[in-house]
Amino acid sequence: MKKISLLILAVSFIFTSCKTGMSQNSDKAWEQADAIIRSITVPEFPDRTFKLEDFGGLGDGTTSNSEAFQKAIAACNSAGGGTVLVSEGKYLTGPIHLKSNVNLHLQEGAEILFSTNKADYLPLVHTSYEGVELMNYSPLIYAKGQKNIAVTGKGILNGQAGNDNWWPWAGKDVYGYQEGDANQNSEGNLPALREMAENNVPVTERKFGEGFYIRPTFFEPFECENVLVEGVTFKNAPFWIMHPLKSENVTINGVSVISHGPNNDGCDPEYSKNVLIKNCLFDTGDDCIAIKSGRNNDGRRVGIPSENIIVEGCEMKDGHGGVVMGSEISAGVRNVFVRNCKMDSPNLDRAIRIKTNTLRGGFVENVYVKDVEVGQVKEAVLRVNTYYGIYGKQEGNFIPKISNIQLENISVENGGKYGLLIKGRESEPVSNIVLKNVTIKNTETPLEIENCEPVQFINTTINGKKY
Incomplete structure (x- = not known):
């Protein structure tokens, strides 16, 4: 009962913080992340x-x-x-x-x-x-x-x-x-x-x-409870590597993923809740970590958001993104916490990425990123794209909603092409983006932003200019 009460408290706070302003609540948000961790049952x-x-x-x-x-x-x-x-x-x-x-x-x-x-x-x-x-x-x-x-x-x-x-x-x-x-x-x-x-x-x-x-x-716990992956090394995967699907209480600790094949995502929690990924190395052919919740009609049929996902103490090398939400995201993602990570490779495209479109729809809310060192990325430190599509234009009737994203205490040596690359929808602009204590030393274009409510900058410097 104690663990359940802690989790209810955590989720309750996170929803409240959306209304009261993320920049004033980051400390308490991280307290709630710790509460979520304490609520996760690790199997014995x-x-x-x-x-x-x-x-x-x-x-x-x-x-x-x-x-x-x-x-x-x-x-x-x-x-x-x-x-x-x-x-x-x-x-x-x-x-x-x-x-x-x-x-x-x-x-x-x-x-x-x-x-x-x-x-x-x-x-x-x-x-x-x-x-x-x-x-x-x-x-x-x-x-x-x-x-x-x-x-x-x-x-x-x-x-x-x-x-x-x-x-x-x-x-x-x-x-x-x-x-x-x-x-x-x-x-x-x-x-x-x-x-x-x-x-x-x-x-x-x-x-x-x-x-x-x-x-x-490669590894798929489907509708499982209390899952632990610890210490092992995965390599040469056919497809996605760790894929907790409709699972709860998942701990991934000290794992190395070294696999550069097609769609070789390192870890893809999907329709899953209470997931802790810590002290891991990701060197992949696709996204290092990609949080999912179903594609198009199938995601809406299942209707289970992925939530309470915590990533800490990890190292991201090659990959399309360090921590990514989407593109299979139709049931939504909420309450994602990333802290104390290092992301650095000439073959790492983005640090934090959110990708969806109007066929996927879905939502992303309450994403906190703190104390992250970025050496170099190719494209962007933060990319939010509601027009995602590999095989041409993908348009439908499901407008995605992206809100409440905070980056805090982030240092970036080389931000690649963009510091922030945000493309929202005119009918549903991206909202409540906060950068606090962020320093991006080098990037070609500091900001490329469309259909987004004004970004809140607190003690943030890009290319030597204070925002």
């Missing part, structure tokens, strides 16, 4: 160990360990929980399906190699692709409807994706795609899935998998 596990080798596991890099993982996890779960221990070695396997009260622990020197045989990821499971639910290949590590699960240790999770496996399906030459080959954009693939979602076809009838070209996520 009984002192029982189930060694993979005792269930036939063999770390020679070539023997399939799919059955060994299945048996060890089932035994651990049946006994009431504990740790499935993966010792030093290279363990080839198909997808791993976690069960309640199981901690999958990789010792230092352990590496799990996920199969390159697509048939190993069948039968189909209920999953999601770019904000649209479907029946597809299993994520590499998957749990649905489970409670108290973890992936921990100092080992490596290697998806073995590359220009000869999974990545060509993105349909981009740089990732091994050959002109004329079938890919996710071919007829019957993503276009068909998105049409099904717009026509409210039941998810159980959206069947893909074999014969199609839609890549699985």
Whole structure:
């Protein structure tokens, strides 16, 4: 009850702060962030160990360990929980399906190699692709409807994706795609899935998998409670890397993500609540962290905002954005806190980014960013774009609402093309943007702002000019 009361207090305050002015309430907002952290249940596990080798596991890099993982996890779960221990070695396997009260622990020197045989990821499971639910290949590590699960240790999770496996399906030459080959954009693939979602076809009838070209996520806890990912390294992912979906109480601590494939977002909480991402390294082929809440009609059908997301003590290197909200954002995002992070790479496009359009709609409100060091970014320190679209103009009837964004104690050595790049809608301008104690030393264009209420500058300097 105590944790629930703290969380109710936190959310109550955040909504109140929208009305009373963010610049006067930042200290209390961060107190509420701390209250949210205290409310998050981190799973604990009984002192029982189930060694993979005792269930036939063999770390020679070539023997399939799919059955060994299945048996060890089932035994651990049946006994009431504990740790499935993966010792030093290279363990080839198909997808791993976690069960309640199981901690999958990789010792230092352990590496799990996920199969390159697509048939190993069948039968189909209920999953999601770019904000649209479907029946597809299993994520590499998957749990649905489970409670108290973890992936921990100092080992490596290697998806073995590359220009000869999974990545060509993105349909981009740089990732091994050959002109004329079938890919996710071919007829019957993503276009068909998105049409099904717009026509409210039941998810159980959206069947893909074999014969199609839609890549699985790497780690996906779906409708789970009390999730921990700690210490491990992810690399060579087919698609999004950590994807908490419709999950609550998620802690991601000390994780390294080094994966430069297509759509290799580091962490994408979607329809999820009470998520703490701390002390992590992100070096990715797409957004480092991207907070999602469904695409277009499917997001509105589900209707679960992502909320109470805290990012602290992280390092962002390559990526399209450091902390991003969107573009799959139709159910909305609220209460995002980012602090004590470092963002620095010639291949990092933006520090903070919000992206949507009038097909997505949705809302973003209550975003607090504090004590962040930015070395360099390519495009912008803060970008808010309500005209987002990769494949041409994307216009509909769902006007997004963006409000209450505060950047405080931010230092930027090289801000790239823009300090602030904000493009709102005339019918719904972006509102209540505050910069407090922000210094951007070098940027080509300090401000490029359309359809936004006046930005509030407090002790802010851009290119040596005080605003």
